[in-house]
Amino acid sequence: MFLYNAWYVAAWSKDIGSAPLGRTLLNEPVVLYRTADGAVAALEDRCCHRGMPLSCGAVFGNNIRCEYHGMVFDPAGGCVEIPGQAIIPRSARVRSFPVTECDDLVWIWMGEPSLADPAKIPRYPWHKMWPYKSKTERIECNYLLLSDNLLDQTHGAYVHKSTLASNVDAYERAEMTINSTPDGVKFIRWMLNCVPPSIYHRAVPFKGRVDRWGEFEYVAPSCIMQFTGARDIGEGAYENDARDGGFGLRIFYGITPETEHTSWFMWSTANSYRQDDPQATQELFEEIEHAFKEDEDVLVAQYAMLRRLGDRPLINIASDGARVQARRALERKIAEERGIPREDVVTLV
Numbered sequence: 001m002f003l004y005n006a007w008y009v010a011a012w013s014k015d016i017g018s019a020p021l022g023r024t025l026l027n028e029p030v031v032l033y034r035t036a037d038g039a040v041a042a043l044e045d046r047c048c049h050r051g052m053p054l055s056c057g058a059v060f061g062n063n064i065r066c067e068y069h070g071m072v073f074d075p076a077g078g079c080v081e082i083p084g085q086a087i088i089p090r091s092a093r094v095r096s097f098p099v100t101e102c103d104d105l106v107w108i109w110m111g112e113p114s115l116a117d118p119a120k121i122p123r124y125p126w127h128k129m130w131p132y133k134s135k136t137e138r139i140e141c142n143y144l145l146l147s148d149n150l151l152d153q154t155h156g157a158y159v160h161k162s163t164l165a166s167n168v169d170a171y172e173r174a175e176m177t178i179n180s181t182p183d184g185v186k187f188i189r190w191m192l193n194c195v196p197p198s199i200y201h202r203a204v205p206f207k208g209r210v211d212r213w214g215e216f217e218y219v220a221p222s223c224i225m226q227f228t229g230a231r232d233i234g235e236g237a238y239e240n241d242a243r244d245g246g247f248g249l250r251i252f253y254g255i256t257p258e259t260e261h262t263s264w265f266m267w268s269t270a271n272s273y274r275q276d277d278p279q280a281t282q283e284l285f286e287e288i289e290h291a292f293k294e295d296e297d298v299l300v301a302q303y304a305m306l307r308r309l310g311d312r313p314l315i316n317i318a319s320d321g322a323r324v325q326a327r328r329a330l331e332r333k334i335a336e337e338r339g340i341p342r343e344d345v346v347t348l349v
Helices: 143-151 153-159 168-172 198-203 278-308 318-338
Strands: 007-012 021-025 028-034 040-044 058-060 063-065 079-081 099-102 105-109 132-139 175-181 184-194 210-219 223-232 247-257 263-271
Touching: 007 021, 007 028, 007 132, 007 247, 007 263, 040 099, 063 079, 132 278, 143 153, 143 210, 143 223, 143 247, 143 263, 143 278, 143 318, 175 318, 184 318, 198 278, 210 318, 247 278, 263 278
Parallel strands: none
Antiparallel strands: 007 105, 021 028, 028 040, 058 063, 099 105, 132 263, 175 184, 184 210, 210 223, 223 247, 247 263
16 A cells, blocks of 8 residues: 655666666656756656557657657657657657655655645755765565564664674663654664674774664655664763764665565665765675665565465564554555545554
8 A cells, every 4th residue: 555645765866867767666667867957857657659668768858759669758748759740649648757856866756746845855964964875776575564674673683683783682671762753753762881783893993882872763655764873881972962973874765665565775874984984984885785685684584474474463562663653654644645534544564
């Protein structure tokens, strides 16, 4: 079940050039390309003549040409040229989608175009403020499982033993504060007086144990922003909110459904430390990339089992608090979009 009247990450800005990029988003085939004047256009990836993917075509100026019979479409989806034919039928057009670029991301609106307000796009200034690296991955699971995984960090002690894990007891005594927002949920999780993960210790020289935090904001339907870090105990990270210094990591997650069963996972890592050292940024990215591969292995196995035995009930435990609030926020938005009475909404377990 998708929310259509919302902004989704379609791609990284750097990935859109004059060559068409075909990508399925919310079950809809879309072609993205950059016009001669630098703007990004997004059209239905289907020529209205014989259904040839426009992503197999070529860009000329601001327009895109189908490579089957040469029909040319403008960024609004209208056909502007038919070879050998002077009259162009009014029905010769394809759907266009509102797109906006900000913070090195291309956002797309898959719902009613008149409702597409760029002011509602979650802003992420850290792509301009900190050095970062990014990646796009296609994951074989429903998009909701990706956000579920990120919003329940207790899995780190077991899934990420070689990368992100601290001592197991630090997870068990973690302090967590959760707050609902109009568009989702925010939470901060503190692990005090714990052993720094190997990824932290390799990046920053700590004296010993640290106070470690993980701050997350989920914006429905599928955007998460993370600020994670650690400082030596006694430096006031927890007591005084003095979180500058030590190890600081910000991660952006754009989680966009490809289909009901597959997802686009577009993420970036940015470092607060050694910012004039490109090797630090590269090493951090590679460490997180390895950790996300550990997550992917879990999610793919989990989703395969859910599809096989999906009618069997699942339970929630204490660590599901943020995840449950995120699901409720998405359910509320879907219900409002479709005019469904709240009591009739099926819970997205």
